[in-house]
Amino acid sequence: MSPLVKIRAERDQMSAIERRIADFMLDNAHLLRDYSSQQLADALQISQSSVVKFSQKLGFKGYPDLKYSVGEAVARASDGQVKTTARSPRAATRESLAETLWQSKSRAEEETRLINDPETLGEIAALLSRAGKVYCIGLGDDGSAAQTFAQRLALLGTFTVHHDDPVRMTASISSAERGDVLMVFSEQGQQAALNQLSRQFRERHGKVISVTRHTSNPLRAHADATLLVSAHDERSHIQPLLYQSALQHLLDQVFVLMCDGDRLEQLNTNLEHIQHLLDPKL
Amino acid sequence: MSPLVKIRAERDQMSAIERRIADFMLDNAHLLRDYSSQQLADALQISQSSVVKFSQKLGFKGYPDLKYSVGEAVARASDGQVKTTARSPRAATRESLAETLWQSKSRAEEETRLINDPETLGEIAALLSRAGKVYCIGLGDDGSAAQTFAQRLALLGTFTVHHDDPVRMTASISSAERGDVLMVFSEQGQQAALNQLSRQFRERHGKVISVTRHTSNPLRAHADATLLVSAHDERSHIQPLLYQSALQHLLDQVFVLMCDGDRLEQLNTNLEHIQHLLDPKL
DNA sequence: GTCGCGGTCAATAATTTATTCTTGCTTCGA
DNA sequence: TCGAAGCAAGAATAAATTATTGACCGCGAC
Structure with missing residues (x-):
C-alpha cells in the first residue's frame, strides 16, 4: 500500500509531533529524497529518534525504507502527469530535435x-x-x-x-x-x-x-x-x-x-x- | 533520466566489475530495495567501495541516491506494465514480435x-x-x-x-x-x-x-x-x-x-x- | 624497463540510522 | 493526594551503512 495513503489514514490518531512529521511528508513527498532522518528532524525541530520511531510505527523497517517507499509512490503518481504533459502541445517546443524526429x-x-x-x-x-x-x-x-x-x-x-x-x-x-x-x-x-x-x-x-x-x-x-x-x-x-x-x-x-x-x-x-x-x- | 537506461547506455565502456554491478542491477532492479551497498558487494564478491564508486561514476550522490532512483524507475516501469498488460492481455501474444522488436x-x-x-x-x-x-x-x-x-x-x-x-x-x-x-x-x-x-x-x-x-x-x-x-x-x-x-x-x-x-x-x-x-x- | 594511469580493495573515517535510557507528563486507582 | 503504570519525547550511544583514503596491481605508452 502506498505509504502516503497510510500516513494520511493514521494521521488522526497520532501525537502532535508525529502529526508534524506526517504533514511534512505529505506536503513534501517529492523532496524527501534529499532529507536524512537527521535533517528532517532538524527541519521540524524534533529529535532524530522520533523520525525513526515514526517510520517503524508505520510498519517500515526504518527510515530509509519509508523514504524508499515514498519515492516509489511519488514516481508512480507523477508518471501519469509526465505522460499527459508530454502529449500537450506546448511541450513540443521544449522537446529536442531528436525527440520529435523520433x-x-x-x-x-x-x-x-x-x-x-x-x-x-x-x-x-x-x-x-x-x-x-x-x-x-x-x-x-x-x-x-x-x-x-x-x-x-x-x-x-x-x-x-x-x-x-x-x-x-x-x-x-x-x-x-x-x-x-x-x-x-x-x-x-x-x-x-x-x-x-x-x-x-x-x-x-x-x-x-x-x-x-x-x-x-x-x-x-x-x-x-x-x-x-x-x-x-x-x-x-x-x-x-x-x-x-x-x-x-x-x-x-x-x-x-x-x-x-x-x-x-x-x-x-x-x-x-x-x-x-x-x-x-x- | 532513468538510471536503468543510463546504466545500460554506459555499460559498454565499463570495466569488468562495473559491468557485473550493472548487470545485477538491471536484472534485479526490483530487489535492490533490500540490498545495502555491502550486501550487494557480497553478492557479487566485490568490495563495497566498488559499489559506491560505481554509483558516483554514474552521477549519483552515492549508493542510496542511486538506489532511490532505481526505486522510482521500477515503480514507473511496473506501473506502465500493469497498464498495458491490463489493457490487452492476449494482444501481446499476437503482435509480440513486432512490438518487442520495436x-x-x-x-x-x-x-x-x-x-x-x-x-x-x-x-x-x-x-x-x-x-x-x-x-x-x-x-x-x-x-x-x-x-x-x-x-x-x-x-x-x-x-x-x-x-x-x-x-x-x-x-x-x-x-x-x-x-x-x-x-x-x-x-x-x-x-x-x-x-x-x-x-x-x-x-x-x-x-x-x-x-x-x-x-x-x-x-x-x-x-x-x-x-x-x-x-x-x-x-x-x-x-x-x-x-x-x-x-x-x-x-x-x-x-x-x-x-x-x-x-x-x-x-x-x-x-x-x-x-x-x-x-x-x- | 618504468612511468603513469585506471581500477580494485582493505582499512578507516564520516555519516546515517537504530536503540537504549532517562526524563517528564498524564492517567488511574488506592 | 500520592504513587505506579504507561507513554511520548529527547539525549546519548551503539550499530549500521556509506564515503574516503591510501596502497597495490596490471597494463599500455614512451
Whole structure:
C-alpha cells in the first residue's frame, strides 16, 4: 500500500509531533529524497529518534525504507502527469530535435506495421525461407535497403544476389528458375525498368515480392506478394528519413520471422566467421 | 533520466566489475530495495567501495541516491506494465514480435541519444557543413550506413565521396586537404585498415569523425570528433538490427541539424531533379 | 624497463540510522 | 493526594551503512 495513503489514514490518531512529521511528508513527498532522518528532524525541530520511531510505527523497517517507499509512490503518481504533459502541445517546443524526429519515425513505423497483415509477413518469410535463390534489387535509397536485406538473407544461408542496376540484374535473372524469388524495392513502384524485370522474372516462374509505398502502383499490382510502407511528412528533408526507418522496420520483422532453428544456427556460424575476419589480431 | 537506461547506455565502456554491478542491477532492479551497498558487494564478491564508486561514476550522490532512483524507475516501469498488460492481455501474444522488436529498437535509440551530447552533434553538423570534401567509409553493414549518409550529404550540396573499400579510399584520400572531413564507420573501431586511413587523413590536415560503438577503441581514441552508438541484445540475430537502427537514428539527427536555409534549398532542387529522372513518362 | 594511469580493495573515517535510557507528563486507582 | 503504570519525547550511544583514503596491481605508452 502506498505509504502516503497510510500516513494520511493514521494521521488522526497520532501525537502532535508525529502529526508534524506526517504533514511534512505529505506536503513534501517529492523532496524527501534529499532529507536524512537527521535533517528532517532538524527541519521540524524534533529529535532524530522520533523520525525513526515514526517510520517503524508505520510498519517500515526504518527510515530509509519509508523514504524508499515514498519515492516509489511519488514516481508512480507523477508518471501519469509526465505522460499527459508530454502529449500537450506546448511541450513540443521544449522537446529536442531528436525527440520529435523520433516520434515522427515511430508514427511511420506504426502505420507501416498496421498496413501489413502479420499473416502476409509470415507468408513472405516462408516464401523467402524455402526459396532457391533470392534476387534483390533497388535503386537509390531503395538500393541500400535492398543491399542490407540481401546481406541478412545471405547470413541466414539463403543464396542471394543483389544489384543496384537493372541492366546487371537482367543478366543475373536469366538464370532464375521455379522456386526463386525476386524482391523489388521501389518507393513509388513506377520504375519501368524494374517492372520489366519483374515481368521477365515471372516468365521464368519465379515469385516476385514488391516493396513499395502504400499507393497503388504497377509494380505492386503485378507482384505475387507485397510489402507496404507508410511514411509522411510535409518537410521534404524529413520524409526520406521516415520512409527509410519504416522500411527498415518492416524488413527487420520479416528477417526475424525467418530466424528459426537451422537458419539461426547458420547465422551464428556466419557471424563467427565474420568475427574472425574482423579480429584485430589479423 | 532513468538510471536503468543510463546504466545500460554506459555499460559498454565499463570495466569488468562495473559491468557485473550493472548487470545485477538491471536484472534485479526490483530487489535492490533490500540490498545495502555491502550486501550487494557480497553478492557479487566485490568490495563495497566498488559499489559506491560505481554509483558516483554514474552521477549519483552515492549508493542510496542511486538506489532511490532505481526505486522510482521500477515503480514507473511496473506501473506502465500493469497498464498495458491490463489493457490487452492476449494482444501481446499476437503482435509480440513486432512490438518487442520495436521496443528493443527504441531502447537502443534512446541509449544512443543519451551518450551523445547534443552539443557534440551540433559541432559535428557544423564541421560537416563547412567541410570542403567529405569522405565516408565503412565495411560490411557499416558500409550501408556510410553510403546512405554520404548520399544524404550529397543531396545537401556537400561534395562527398563514399567507399566500401579501404584500398580505393586510400587513393581518394590522396587528394584530401585542410578543411576536408573523413567519416569512418566501424562498429567495433578495431579495423586496422581504417585506423591507418584515419592517420593518413589527419596527416593531410583533415578532420576525422569516428562512428563506433560506445566502447573504448583505437579508432575513436584518435578521432577529432566521435559519434557513439549503444545497442544490446543477447540474441545474436537481433543485435545487428538494433545497432543499425540506433546508428541510423543518430545519423538522421546530424543530417537534420545540417538542414538549414541554403542547404535545404539545394536539397529540394536535387530532389526535384531526381523526381524527373524517376518520372514514369521517361 | 618504468612511468603513469585506471581500477580494485582493505582499512578507516564520516555519516546515517537504530536503540537504549532517562526524563517528564498524564492517567488511574488506592 | 500520592504513587505506579504507561507513554511520548529527547539525549546519548551503539550499530549500521556509506564515503574516503591510501596502497597495490596490471597494463599500455614512451
